Amino acid sequence: MYTVLIIDDSASMRRVLKDMINSIDEFEVIDVANDAYEAREKIKEYEPDLVTIDINMPKMDGVTFLRNLNRLHPMPAVVISGESVRGSDIFDDGAVGFIPKPEMGESMESFNDRIKDTLLSLTFLLKKYTLKKPKPQKKGYIQTQNVDYKVHPDEVIPLRAATFSGQKVIAIGSSTGGVESLLRVFSKLPSNLPPIVITQHIPYGFSNSFAQRLNDYSNVNVCEAKDGMILERGHGYLAPGNMHLTIEKIGNELRTKLLDTKKVSQHKPSVDVLFRSVNNTVGGSAMAVMMTGMGDDGTIAMKELFDNGAYTIAQNEASCVVFGMPMKAIQAGAVKDIVHLDEIADYIISFSNGKIR
Incomplete structure (x- = not known):
């Protein structure tokens, strides 16, 4: 049985959703909330397995709340809203599902079927989440204001001279908008490229499924990184949603190393941590790609890579969902170069073939 918190400012819609969700054997509505602030307290109290979120809400809109939830306490969230125009990009804000509210003339039976089909399709993700569900914290972890701290990468992975220069590695960092953007890039990549390591800010528990999507879209063999994996040509390694991904030299091989430490640059996994480890390991032989995302995670270590002679590119503003990180x-x-999303794959291929540097 999966517990659900409904967040909607309409009392009638709360009642409708509660009845519909409770009619599904696998789900139970544990409580309802009429705005983000009430939802924050009830999430702390009940720690539900799933939340449903409306977009148009008083005090704080649903998208802002969803982004805060995704950043500070990632958990499965389904948007149920009349703003169907957001159905194409709400997943980039951290949602795992989108259900448009019923339009004029649509029957409640049809709406109920859509609710049921969507929730049942998510049970495999919910099962993964509940198995590794984070423990509640004593203080409010879903905050309504920006976090006022920032841990520097030095506190997790000190900067040092490269230990395996000459070996090419491609490192990619992305956040908001990165899910669909990475799929577009990987769909154009051939096999036999140098190993690719990726940090995408992604909700806890869903990185493995996203790695499988990247794998299905690409000739690159993509997987969620596990500790101690040998970096191979033609393979991509995605940071788990709750661990920092780094690489290190072991003997004559490069291997993945996962770090379960504090957040860096307000994120875990952090692009700064990945890029710093790539600089420490292969230095100027690396290529670093900064893609769409909010904030500045990755800036510190990307500058270190640039200064060390690595080839660095950033996605241009026109093709970004959020231009913050680039x-x-x-x-x-x-x-070194600023490129459109649709050109990133070509730049990776050219770098791999030694045509650019």
Whole structure:
């Protein structure tokens, strides 16, 4: 039985959703909330397995709340809203499902069927989440204001001279908008490229499924990284949603190393941690790609890679969902070339073939 918290400012819609969800054997509505602030307290109290979120809500809109939830306490969230226009990009904000509210003339039976089909399709993800469900914290972990701390990568992985220079590695960092953007890039990549390591800010428990999607879209063999995996040509390694991904030299091989430490640059996994480890290991032989995302995670270590002679590119503003991370890297002087999303694959291929540097 999966527990659900409904968040909607309409009392009548709360009642409708509660009845519909409770009619599904595998689900039980544990409580309802009429805005984000009430939802925050009830999530702390009940720790539900799933939340449903409306977009148009008082005090704080559903998208802002969803982004805070995704950043500070990632958990499965389904958006149920009349703004069907957001159905194409709500997943980039952290949702695992989108259900448009019934339109004029649609029967409640049809709406009920859509609710049931969507929730049942998510049970395999919910099972993974509940098995590794984070323990509740004593203080409010879903905050309504920005976090006022920032851990520097030095506190997790000190900077040092490269230990395996000459070996090419491609490192990619992305956040908001990165899910669909990475799929577009990987769909154009051939096999036999140098190993690719990826940190995408992704909700806890869903990175493995996303790695499988990347694998299905690409000739690159993509997997969720596990500790101690040998980096191979033609393979991609995605950071787990709750661990920092790094690489290290063991003998004559490069291997993955996962770190279960504090958040860096407000994220775990952190692009700064991945890029710092790539710099420490292969240095100027690396290529670093900064893609769409909010904030500045990755800027510090990307500048270090740039200064060390690595080839660095950033996604341009026109093709970004959020231009934050690429913009910060560009402003820091950490980027050699600024390219459109649809050109990133070509740049990776050219770098791999030694045509650009």
